Amino acid sequence: MTDVTGGPGRSGEGVAGRVAALTGSAPGPARPVGGGDICDAYRIALADGRTVFAKTLVGAPRGFFAAEAAGLELLRSTGSVAVPEVIGAGPDILVLEWVEPGAASAGQAERLGRELAALHSTPAPVWGGTDPALPVHLGSVPLPSPPEPPSGAEDWPVFHAEWRLLPLLRRAVDGGGIGPGDARDVERLCEALASGGASGGTAGGGTAGGGTAGPSQPPAVIHGDLWSGNVLWSADGRARLIDPAAQGGHPETDLAVLELFGCPHLERLLAAYEEVRPLPGHRGRVPLHQLQHLLVHAVLFGSGYGARCGAAARAALG
Template sequence: MSSPDLPSDLTAGLDVERAVPVGGGDTAAAYRLETARGPLFAKTVAGAPEGMMATEVAGLEALREHAPTSLGVPEVVRWSAGGIVLEWIEEGGRRGRATEEELGRGLAQLHRTRGPHYGVLDPDLPGWIGSSRPDMSPAGDWAQFLLERRIRPLLHDALAAGRIDPVAEDLLAELAPRARELAGPAEPPTLVHGDLWAGNRLVDVHGRNWLIDPSSYWGHREIDLAMMLLFGGFGEACFAAYAAQHPPAAGWRERVPWYQLPPLLRHAYRFGGGYGDAAVEAMRRLLD
C-alpha cells in the first residue's frame, strides 16, 4: 500500500492492506489503516513545521499517563516529523447522563495533575497549539502568561489580518489591568488538554470517553472548562460531576469569556466569519 500523504516511515512493517480516508480536521489528512492486526488511525500534515508532531505526541503521552482508566487516550503506535499512527477508536456509543458524568469525573481527576511551570510540557519542544506556535516557554505567572503569551498576540494577529474590529484593541487595553482578577484565584500549573471542544471527545461503542487531538501544556484548568462551553456538546451533568470531584474556584463561569478569548481570537485570525465579533462581544461582557 502506498499513498502520497502517508510517508513510508509511518506504514513500514504495519502490514497495511488498505488506507481509507476519514475526517482529519482542517490541516491534516487522516486515514483508517486496515491491517492484519486490526484497524489503526493515521494522520499526516503536509509540510508539518519542525516539532509539531513531537509536541502532539508529548501531549498524548502525558494525558495517557495521567488520565484515569475510565478516560481513554489513544496509544501512539508510531510517529514521524510529518505524521502519527494511533490505535483506532470505534465510535458509536450512546451519549447520555452516565457518559457525561464519567467524563466530568475523569477530567476532574486529570486536572489534579500538577506541573513545574506554566507553558510547554517539555522545554526542549516548541509550544504548538494546533497549527499555531505561541510563546509557550516556561513561566511562573499564569495571569500574565494568559494575557501576554496568548490573548494579546492572538489579538495582534487578528487585527493585522483585518479579521476583527479595531475597537478590540481599545477593549483589551481596558481589560488588561484586570488580568489577574479575570484569570481568577491562583492555582498550581495543571495538565490541560488545551483544545477540548466536542469534536476532540469521542465515545466508543462500549460507552467509554476518549480524548483526542490535544494541544496539552501546563496551564489553568478553566481553559478546558471554558473551551467545553464555547461550542457546546457537553451536558450539564458533566460539569456537575466535575464540580463534585474538583470544584472550580468561585465565579468561574463569570470568567468564561476571558478564557474563551484565545480560541475565539485564533479562529478569527484563521477563519474570519463571526469569530471576531464573538471575541469583541466577550470583551464587552467582561466590561459590563
C-alpha cells in the first residue's frame, strides 16, 4: 500500500518504554521517519550500539504487527529475498533492525528480480494465509480466508474472485469508493474467473493459456503487497523487502503491483526475473493482478481509485 509507515504530525511519546522492553536496551530519542499515513515510524539508537526501526499504531487490529513479523520471517525462511531482522513485536508496535537506505541501482534491481524468481518458486501449502489468528492485511484492510483454504493449482481463479476481489468490492461499494458501472465490471470479471478463468499449462513454462486468469499456477510464497515503496534500496547494495502481506498467492500479483505506482529500474528487474522464471503472456494479465490493490485503495481513498478498478476489470476481460 502507498500508506504504510511514518504518518505526519505524530509524536514518539511512549515509544521508548516499549522499545526498551522488546530490545532489552535503553533507547535514545525516537526520531520520526516518513513514508505514509497508517503507522508512526521512528529511527532509534540503542545504548548497546544497535540502531532500530520502530513502527507503531494506536488501536492496531488484533495480530496486526504479529502478522507482519510472521510474514517477514516467512520471506526470510525461503532463503531467497532479504528482509530486515525482526527484533520484537507487540500489540501496537514492531521493532526491526535499521537498514541504511541507499540509491536505487540497476544492479540492485537485477539482483532483486532474480531473488523474486527464487521466492516465487517456493511452494506454499494453500492459497491465502495459513494462520487464522494472524490475518493478512493490505494496509489496514484485512484479507479474509476461507475456513479450509484451497491448495490446488486450478483453485486460484475462484479463490481470488470469492476471497479477494468480491469482499473488497463490497467494502468499496458500501463506502462509496466505486460507482455502479465500474462495480458491475468488477463483478463481470469475478464471474469470468469463477466460471473457469484458468486454462492449460503451468506458470513459468508451457503455453500462456487461454483463460482470463492464464495458466494454472500452484500457490507460491509471495510478498503480497509489493508496491515500490515496500522495496527498501539499501546502502549495502542489496534491496530489502518490507511491510509484507506474505501468503500463498500468485507470483504475478507481486510483479503487477511493482508496476502499479512505478518502480526504479523495473524493466531490468523484470528481465532478470524472467531469465530465471519465464512468464509467457503475463503482460496481458497485469490489470487482473493489479485489481486487488486498486480495490483496497478504493476502500481507503475513494472513487478516484474506483474508476481505475473498473478500467482494470475491463482490460482484464479483454
